[in-house]
Amino acid sequence: MVPSGAAGVNEARDRFRADLLEAGLLIPTGVDGLYGGSERYESVVRALDDLIDRVGADQRARMIRFPPVMPWANFVANGYLESFPDQMGSVHGFGGDQRQHAELVRRAEHGEDRGPLLRATDMVLRPAACHPLYPTMRGVLPEEGCRVNVSGTCFRHEPSTDPFRMQVFRMHEYVYLGTPERARDHRDEWLRRGIDTLGRLDLPVESVVANDPFFGRPGRMLAANQRDEELKFEIVTPVYASEPPTAIASANCHLDHFGRPFGIETARGDVAHSSCFGFGLDRIALALFNRHGTDPNAWPAAARSVLWP
Amino acid sequence: MIVDETIRQVLSEHARLVVDVSTLDDRADLFAAGMTSHSSVNVMLALEDAFDIEFSEEMLKKATFESIGAIRRAVQEMQARG
Numbered sequence: 001m002v003p004s005g006a007a008g009v010n011e012a013r014d015r016f017r018a019d020l021l022e023a024g025l026l027i028p029t030g031v032d033g034l035y036g037g038s039e040r041y042e043s044v045v046r047a048l049d050d051l052i053d054r055v056g057a058d059q060r061a062r063m064i065r066f067p068p069v070m071p072w073a074n075f076v077a078n079g080y081l082e083s084f085p086d087q088m089g090s091v092h093g094f095g096g097d098q099r100q101h102a103e104l105v106r107r108a109e110h111g112e113d114r115g116p117l118l119r120a121t122d123m124v125l126r127p128a129a130c131h132p133l134y135p136t137m138r139g140v141l142p143e144e145g146c147r148v149n150v151s152g153t154c155f156r157h158e159p160s161t162d163p164f165r166m167q168v169f170r171m172h173e174y175v176y177l178g179t180p181e182r183a184r185d186h187r188d189e190w191l192r193r194g195i196d197t198l199g200r201l202d203l204p205v206e207s208v209v210a211n212d213p214f215f216g217r218p219g220r221m222l223a224a225n226q227r228d229e230e231l232k233f234e235i236v237t238p239v240y241a242s243e244p245p246t247a248i249a250s251a252n253c254h255l256d257h258f259g260r261p262f263g264i265e266t267a268r269g270d271v272a273h274s275s276c277f278g279f280g281l282d283r284i285a286l287a288l289f290n291r292h293g294t295d296p297n298a299w300p301a302a303a304r305s306v307l308w309p
Numbered sequence: 310m311i312v313d314e315t316i317r318q319v320l321s322e323h324a325r326l327v328v329d330v331s332t333l334d335d336r337a338d339l340f341a342a343g344m345t346s347h348s349s350v351n352v353m354l355a356l357e358d359a360f361d362i363e364f365s366e367e368m369l370k371k372a373t374f375e376s377i378g379a380i381r382r383a384v385q386e387m388q389a390r391g
Contacts (some may be wrong), residue, residue: 079347217369218350224370225346 012240013162016290020163023294029062032159033167044285044296045170047307049151050171052279053136054309055197055274061147066132068125074135075124077261083214083222087156089125092118125155129171130276134258137177143203143267145178147186151281163286164239164246170281176274177259183273184253187233190277191251194235198249202303203287210234210250231255239290248283252276314336315359315382320344323351335378349374356380362387 020026027036037045053063069091075081081088085211094104096117104117113241126132137146153174159167176186191207198205210232211223226232231253236245251276259272266272292299296307320339321330327343344352352374357363364373364387373383 218354220366221350221353221369221371222346225349228371229346 009243011242012242016240017161017163019161019294020286020289025289025294026163032161033165035163035166040296041285041289044288044307045281048279048281048284049172051307052151053149055193056149056174059147059149059174061149064133065152066126066129066150068155069123070126070132071135072120072122072124074132074262075126077193078134078258079261080127080131083194083212083219084127084156085215087127087158087213089127089155089157091121091123091125093121110269125150127156128154128276129173129278130175133175134177134262134264134274137272138263140265140269141177141272145176145182145266145272148175148177149173150175155274159277164283166282169283171278172281173276173278175276177272178265179268179270180255180273183255183275187251187253187275187277191233191235194249194251194277194279197306198235198237198284200303200306201288202300203248203282203284203291205235205237205248206245207233207235207251210247237287237291240264240286244285246283247280248287249277249279256260257265312381312384313377314362315328316356316384319352319355319359320377320385323355324348333377335381336376339375339377344374346371352380356384360384360388 021028024038025041027038029035072090074295092115094101094117096104100117106112107114107117129152130148131232133148149172152170153168155168157167158165174190175215176183195205195207209227209230211226212232214220214222214226233251234247235249235251236247240243240246254274254276256271256273258274263275264272284297288296288299288303292303296304303304317330320326324339324342324344325331325348326333326339333342335340337363340349349371353369362384364383368383368387370378374380
């Protein structure tokens with residue numbers, strides 16, 4: 001019998017999760033969507049990270065690596081707080097006295113809310129690899145604009161038992177800042193490269209118009225507008241038989257969303273536009289394990305030779 | 310018309326138009342006149358406050374707010390629904 005509806009999807013997710021844990025690829029931590037990766041799993045993620053560097057080697061992109069936390073002020077200025085408050089991972093610390101410390105420990109021991117005793121720091125976990133970049137680009141760009149290669153760990157607070165929806169995950173991106181036309185060209189060029197690269201890994205992929213999960217009623221409008229303007233595309237691949245395909249990479253045209261708040265200008269003196277293409281490293285690795293099995297040595301030779309040339 | 314005046318008032322305060330709202334006729338494209346995706350959301354919220362209505366789910370899209378005429382039709386439809 002072919003499973004159908006929500007029960008079928010949950011069953012397929014649970015089975016895939018069980019396969020990953022049984023094979024020791026992912027190590028559960030007790031928090032949904034938070035895993036350790038085994039040597040075998042991480043070797044695939046590393047191979048993907050390297051592959052994406054090779055695919056963009058001709059782009060003369062500046063490589064920059066930021067830590068997985070970013071300044072709170074920039075998180076607010078780029079509109080993330082306004083549009084995706086539910087996905088935030090705010091970093092808090094403790095600055096109280098001995099009495100408050102005792103109370104904090106007591107609450108922890110009793111499973112009570114620690115929130116009131118903590119104080120927010122000036123940092124937040126980054127939701128996308130490229131977000132720490134834009135504030136550092138303030139000023140006038142060179143004539144040809146600027147291309148940047150960023151990669152690293154990101155956080156989005158959306159606990160789930162679906163292995164494809166991790167709360168902490170790796171993303172490798174190529175970002176462009178410059179004129180509106182070139183920003184759009186960058187997105188389209190990378191969408192082509194993304195489809196080609198993922199296809200060479202023997203993943204059945206296609207690109208679809210997409211929207212970000214903006215928060216609330218205003219968010220529904222922003223999402224509809226984003227789709228209407230065809231600003232965002234996702235590369236999707238089928239992973240669970242009875243469910244729509246899952247996004248494993250995305251291409252996003254930001255218009256002047258980052259250029260304006262962070263004072264980034266083109267050589268002509270206009271507000272810079274930007275675009276990015278992001279490969280979801282963990283999602284691609286999971287799609288490979290899902291399609292080709294839990295042992296990379298048994299994967300199709302052609303896909304292996306792309307990953308490990 | 311009081312409805313039109315209110316719509317124009319909301320647009321002048323929230324749409325971030327690059328032209329004076331008084332120069333726009335019923336069918337003028339507000340997005341072409343400078344309204345952005347984000348400012349259209351502020352327009353939507355301000356219209357809800359001004360008319361004490363809540364736009365229905367299917368109205369939360371660009372086309373609903375693309376011109377003064379389109380906005381008036383949407384506002385009147387929600388007022389008619391009560």
